[in-house]
Amino acid sequence: MPNSENNGRKSPRRVTLADVAREVGASTITVSRALRRPEMVSEGLRQRISAAVADLGYLPDPAARALASRRSDVIGVIIPSVTNSVFADVLSGLYDTVGGTPYNVQLGNTRYRPEIEEQLIRIFLSQRPAGLIVAGIDQTDSSRRLLESADCPVVQIMELASDPVDMLVGFSHRAAARAATEHLLDRGYTAPTFLGARMDPRSERRLQGFRDALDAVGMSTEGRELTTTEPSSVHLGGALLDRHRARAPGTDAVFCNNDDLALGAAFAAQRAGLKVGRDIGICGFNDLEVMAAAHPSITSVRTFRRQMGETAALRVLDHLGGKETGPRVVDLSYKLIPRSSTDRGA
Amino acid sequence: MPNSENNGRKSPRRVTLADVAREVGASTITVSRALRRPEMVSEGLRQRISAAVADLGYLPDPAARALASRRSDVIGVIIPSVTNSVFADVLSGLYDTVGGTPYNVQLGNTRYRPEIEEQLIRIFLSQRPAGLIVAGIDQTDSSRRLLESADCPVVQIMELASDPVDMLVGFSHRAAARAATEHLLDRGYTAPTFLGARMDPRSERRLQGFRDALDAVGMSTEGRELTTTEPSSVHLGGALLDRHRARAPGTDAVFCNNDDLALGAAFAAQRAGLKVGRDIGICGFNDLEVMAAAHPSITSVRTFRRQMGETAALRVLDHLGGKETGPRVVDLSYKLIPRSSTDRGA
DNA sequence: ATGCATATTGACAGCGCTGTCATACGTCAA
DNA sequence: TTGACGTATGACAGCGCTGTCAATATGCAT
Numbered sequence: 001m002p003n004s005e006n007n008g009r010k011s012p013r014r015v016t017l018a019d020v021a022r023e024v025g026a027s028t029i030t031v032s033r034a035l036r037r038p039e040m041v042s043e044g045l046r047q048r049i050s051a052a053v054a055d056l057g058y059l060p061d062p063a064a065r066a067l068a069s070r071r072s073d074v075i076g077v078i079i080p081s082v083t084n085s086v087f088a089d090v091l092s093g094l095y096d097t098v099g100g101t102p103y104n105v106q107l108g109n110t111r112y113r114p115e116i117e118e119q120l121i122r123i124f125l126s127q128r129p130a131g132l133i134v135a136g137i138d139q140t141d142s143s144r145r146l147l148e149s150a151d152c153p154v155v156q157i158m159e160l161a162s163d164p165v166d167m168l169v170g171f172s173h174r175a176a177a178r179a180a181t182e183h184l185l186d187r188g189y190t191a192p193t194f195l196g197a198r199m200d201p202r203s204e205r206r207l208q209g210f211r212d213a214l215d216a217v218g219m220s221t222e223g224r225e226l227t228t229t230e231p232s233s234v235h236l237g238g239a240l241l242d243r244h245r246a247r248a249p250g251t252d253a254v255f256c257n258n259d260d261l262a263l264g265a266a267f268a269a270q271r272a273g274l275k276v277g278r279d280i281g282i283c284g285f286n287d288l289e290v291m292a293a294a295h296p297s298i299t300s301v302r303t304f305r306r307q308m309g310e311t312a313a314l315r316v317l318d319h320l321g322g323k324e325t326g327p328r329v330v331d332l333s334y335k336l337i338p339r340s341s342t343d344r345g346a
Numbered sequence: 347m348p349n350s351e352n353n354g355r356k357s358p359r360r361v362t363l364a365d366v367a368r369e370v371g372a373s374t375i376t377v378s379r380a381l382r383r384p385e386m387v388s389e390g391l392r393q394r395i396s397a398a399v400a401d402l403g404y405l406p407d408p409a410a411r412a413l414a415s416r417r418s419d420v421i422g423v424i425i426p427s428v429t430n431s432v433f434a435d436v437l438s439g440l441y442d443t444v445g446g447t448p449y450n451v452q453l454g455n456t457r458y459r460p461e462i463e464e465q466l467i468r469i470f471l472s473q474r475p476a477g478l479i480v481a482g483i484d485q486t487d488s489s490r491r492l493l494e495s496a497d498c499p500v501v502q503i504m505e506l507a508s509d510p511v512d513m514l515v516g517f518s519h520r521a522a523a524r525a526a527t528e529h530l531l532d533r534g535y536t537a538p539t540f541l542g543a544r545m546d547p548r549s550e551r552r553l554q555g556f557r558d559a560l561d562a563v564g565m566s567t568e569g570r571e572l573t574t575t576e577p578s579s580v581h582l583g584g585a586l587l588d589r590h591r592a593r594a595p596g597t598d599a600v601f602c603n604n605d606d607l608a609l610g611a612a613f614a615a616q617r618a619g620l621k622v623g624r625d626i627g628i629c630g631f632n633d634l635e636v637m638a639a640a641h642p643s644i645t646s647v648r649t650f651r652r653q654m655g656e657t658a659a660l661r662v663l664d665h666l667g668g669k670e671t672g673p674r675v676v677d678l679s680y681k682l683i684p685r686s687s688t689d690r691g692a
Numbered sequence: 693a694t695g696c697a698t699a700t701t702g703a704c705a706g707c708g709c710t711g712t713c714a715t716a717c718g719t720c721a722a
Numbered sequence: 723t724t725g726a727c728g729t730a731t732g733a734c735a736g737c738g739c740t741g742t743c744a745a746t747a748t749g750c751a752t
Contacts, residue, residue, distance in 0.1 A: 013474075016708060017447060027732050042730060063412035064708035067737045069563055072409060081437045092429045095455045109441045126360075126405035234639035244712065260636075267641040277516035290606075290636075293580035295613040362738060373702050378740065386701065410738035413707045 015058045019037055020315040023052040035060065042098045062104075075125035076109040077315055078117060078134040080200065085304055086258075086286055087135070087187065090157065093309025094133070101317060103130050115124035118143045124143035125150055131316035137168075138201040153314045153319035158202060160331055167319075169311045169330040173202050176301045176334040177209025180283050182257050183299070185217060187342050189253035189281045195240045195265065196227035203227075203257050206285065210255055223248055232257065237264020241274070253281030253342070259288040262298055266341060306333045361404045369398040381406065408450075412474065421662055422470035424454040424463060424480040426546065432604075432632055432651055433481070436503065439655025440479070447663060449476050456500055458546055463512055464489045477662035483507045483514075484547040499665035501658045504548060506677055513665075515657045515676040521549050522647045522680040523555025526629050527601050529645070531563060533688050535599035535627045541586045541611065542573035542603035549573075549603050552631065569594055578603065583610020588618070599627030599688070605634040608644055612687060628687040642686035650678045 015214035017028045024031070026045060034049040041049070052058075057323075066072040074169045075098060079087045091107070098105050117134075121143050124132060131153045139147065147154050154166040161168060170214040194210045196203050211221050226244045230236060237260060245251055256262035262284030269276050274279045276282055276296050284291055287302035311330055318326060363374045370377070372391060380387040380395040387395070398404075402670060412418040422446060425433045437453070444451050452475075454466035463480075467489050470478060477499045485493065493500050493511045500512040502540030505512060530538045540556040542549055557567050572590045583606060591597060603606035615622050622628055622642050630637055633648035657676055664672060 014708090018708080028708085029710075029733085033731090036710090040730075045730085059468065061413070061708055062473055063409045063418060064737090065710075066409035067407070067413050067710075067739085068710040070710095070737070081438075082441055083431070083434045085429070085434070088429045088431070088434050092427075094454075095428055095453070099455065104452065105451065107441070108446065110439075122405065127408055149741060237691045238639055263636065264639050267639055270641045290580045290609065293584055293610050293613055295616045360738090364738080374738085375703085375740075376701060379701090382740090386700075391700090407738055410707090411740075413709085414738075416739040416740090418706070 004088070005251035013132055014061070015056045016060070016061075016202070019056055020049065020052045020058050023056065024048045027086030034323045042206070070128055072127050072129055073103050074106045074124070074127050075103050075131045075133065075313070076106050076108060076120075076127070076129045077126070078110060078112045078120050078132070080112045080117075081134060082109050083109070086303075087287060089305035089310075090135075090309040093120045093306040093311075094313045095309075097310045097313035103317070103320075112198075112310055114138075114140050114143070118146070121146045128152075130320055133157060133312050133316065136201060137164070139165075153316045155309055155315050157312045159205070160329070164329060167312075167315050167328050167330075169315065169332065170309055171303060171332045171334050173205040173210075174209035174212065176303070177206035177255070177285070178212045179209075179334070179336050180285065180299075180301050181213035182185070182208045182216075183338060184253045184255060184281050184283060184342060187281060187338075188344055189342075191243055191248075191250050192224065192253040192255055192281070193248070193251050194221075194227070194257075195237065195244065195254045196225070197230055197240070197261060198235050198257070199227050199229055206257060227257075231276065232260050234264040234267070236261050236266030238271070239264075241265040241268045245272070251280070255283045255285075257285060259284035259286050259291055259298070259300055262341075263290060263294065263302065266294065266296075266298055277340050277343045278345070287335075287337055290335075292327075292339070299339045299342040300337055302335040302337050304334075308332055361402045363404070363406075365402055366395065366398045366404050369402065370394045378522065381533070398637070401666070409426075416474055418473050418475055418481050419449050419582040420452045420454050420473055420475045421477045421479065422454060422466075422473070422475045422661070424456060424466050424470070424478070426456045426458045426463075427483060428453070428455050429687075431634060432649075433653035436481075436655040436658075439652040439657075440659050441655075443659035443663070445655045449666075458544075460484075460486050460489070464492070464629065465472070474498075476666055477501070479503060479658050481661065482547060483510070485511075499662045501661050503654055503658045505551070507673070510675060513661050513676075515654055515661065515678065517649060517678045517680050518555075519551040520555035522649070523601070523631070524558045525555075525680070525682050526631065526645075526647050527556045527559035528562075529684060530558065530599045530601060530627050530629060530683055530688060531625060533684075534690055535688075537596050538570065538599040538627070539590055539597050539599055539604075540567075540571045540573070541583065541590065541600045541607055542571070543576055543578035543582050543607060544603070545573050545575055552603060573603075576605050580606050580610040580613070580685050583607030584612070584614030584617070587611040587614045591618070597626070599629070601629045601631075603631060605630035605632050605644070605646055607639055608687075609636060609640065611681035612640065612642075612644055616663050623686050623689045624691070627690070633681075633683055634685070637683075638685070640687075645685045646683055648681040648683050650680075654678055 021028045021031045030120050031049055034046050038046055081087055110117040118140055129152050133155045135158050137156050137159050156164055156168045157170055160171040160172045182221050214221050226240055254265055262282050265282050269280050274280050284298055284300035287300040291298045291300045363377050366373045367377045377395055380392050384392055456463040479501045481504050483502050483505050491598050502510055502514045503516055504514040506518045560567050572586055600611055608628050611628050612622050615626050620626050630644055630646040633646040637644045637646045
């Protein structure tokens with residue numbers, strides 16, 4: 001550790017509530033109140049306490065606080081991946097909203113494994129969290145029971161459902177995917193295929209939306225789905241497109257599980273000498289920033305990921321603040337953004 | 347909260363060490379030891395304790411533990427951005443390495459603001475963290491003093507320096523950028539420009555490396571740098587290239603601050619009818635996955651971000667485990683990956 | 693048998709804070 | 723004047739765990 005050279009010198013004793021209390025000639029409990037419920041302490045005392053706090057550099061010990069109050073300042077967040085930029089955006093919204101409050105975000109990473117999710121829920125609950133935010137609605141039965149018995153606000157995010165554990169902020173992946181597929185059909189593509197990787201529950205619902213759209217026009221989905229459990233990547237998008245075109249040369253459009261795949265498909269199409277848009281329609285999902293900047297620009301379904309994080313955090317904070325106003329379920333919807341990659345005339 | 351319907355029923359009392367102790371007929375301290383230092387407890391007792399723990403579903407209370415031991419299980423991580431995929435990769439390595447240990451990662455997001463970084467350091471220190479990992483070496487003076495006085499292992503990451511606070515895991519941005527620029531010159535480009543956005547301290551060092559390379563061959567950097575403080579994006583990469591080409595039509599290569607800019611530059615070049623590689627050389631930085639998959643593929647400098655997170659976490663864990671073996675400074679280096687975007691003959 | 697090191701267990705206090713209940717002191721209507 | 727009431731403050735215990743020191747048992751050389 002940094003100061004291991006001066007081992008003899010012990011680290012300075014921490015400044016406690018008692019020190020502040022002594023400084024202003026009040027009791028510790030009064031100082032504690034001045035910090036947490038200022039309105040309960042008289043004007044003059046409160047000011048002297050603030051001064052002493054600043055002066056001594058007092059910082060509350062979260063562990064002691066948690067132990068005494070049986071409530072920690074931790075808002076636990078459980079997501080399946082830290083690298084996936086979709087979750088990165090959600091996190092960004094979360095951190096921005098929780099930053100500046102007395103609460104702290106603590107992240108749990110399930111790596112798409114339900115048993116790890118369950119373990120993380122247990123661990124978080126053992127910390128008596130202020131709130132819990134979990135991605136998805138496909139928890140195991142016992143995870144769900146744990147969440148239901150939690151005595152803190154719980155927000156599920158990313159998806160829509162009629163039976164949330166507590167609160168829910170998300171959108172319908174199925175409807176979004178259906179809209180994207182209908183867009184391909186509207187634009188005159190006659191043989192669309194679903195390209196998917198990783199295939200978590202959300203991806204499965206998108207696939208379902210794709211099927212919905214084909215069903216609605218009486219089109220068979222036979223041979224129009226190519227999915228893999230491999231993690232998604234740009235490279236994989238290209239590989240899937242190549243593989244599918246080899247088997248089904250008639251394919252004139254692909255709806256991709258996510259934008260990485262779509263981008264990869266676009267590169268692969270260009271590499272194969274196809275003109276994206278005219279020869280093959282490509283639609284992604286999420287509308288990452290790169291989709292608009294790409295050449296040609298790539299159609300995608302915009303999702304409001306950052307706002308999802310913000311809203312989820314706000315729902316928790318509102319609950320903690322006693323304002324239980326908002327709705328239990330928030331549908332953030334989605335928005336199709338048509339671009340050159342699905343423009344046959346382009 | 348989930349169970350607010352059954353308000354009358356109080357949440358089940360938590361299982362404590364005392365419960366386990368009672369169950370096996372031992373004292374709490376012995377149970378505590380069986381959990382933390384199993385070798386100090388006799389075989390038989392230890393097994394009965396494990397059984398009781400599993401049976402009762404005992405989980406230690408981290409707050410009580412932290413309060414009593416004056417040491418929390420938190421490894422604090424301070425980074426400037428959650429969305430930047432560079433840090434996402436580092437984080438992924440961190441989480442993977444810390445997951446499975448009794449420690450917890452807690453993330454602080456400075457949003458590139460030194461005063462927030464300082465505040466975060468203070469807050470983390472007030473938690474008596476098990477360890478601290480901070481991005482960069484450009485802390486304010488008082489931040490640095492705080493870190494130096496911390497009585498936990500501290501690892502600075504992302505960069506190299508001769509005077510780390512404690513430990514350091516990173517690589518030389520300057521050397522990496524110089525190598526990239528030299529590659530452009532080697533490949534026969536005669537008028538390279540540095541394109542940069544955000545320009546944090548690391549980017550400044552990359553710019554310095556660019557200058558080093560030009561200096562070494564007696565080339566002026568005059569008019570060969572276009573930077574902005576705007577946050578980086580793919581779109582911005584294209585905009586910067588367009589802007590620069592309008593002013594300096596002779597430019598035949600760009601070294602971009604990061605891969606997003608490089609990708610955007612590539613798109614913009616194609617849009618302008620240039621053949622990437624032949625008409626304009628493009629080199630990025632970090633070697634994100636998309637660079638290899640792009641069409642044409644884009645040259646970049648590979649950095650070992652995930653490994654940086656893993657190594658930093660390992661250094662902290664080793665320290666905590668008492669093994670103070672490894673070196674204080676780890677240079678993960680970098681690797682230039684030449685691709686089509688800097689191939690004039692392609 | 694004696695003394696001493698080692699292994700195993702426990703008693704006790706206290707980490708720094710907050711929940712709860714008690715106290716002191718006005719204020720004001722009756 | 724009295725007492726009910728609201729406001730401001732404090733005393734006290736205890737949250738669930740661990741550091742420290744003490745106690746006891748065991749083994750072994752003397």
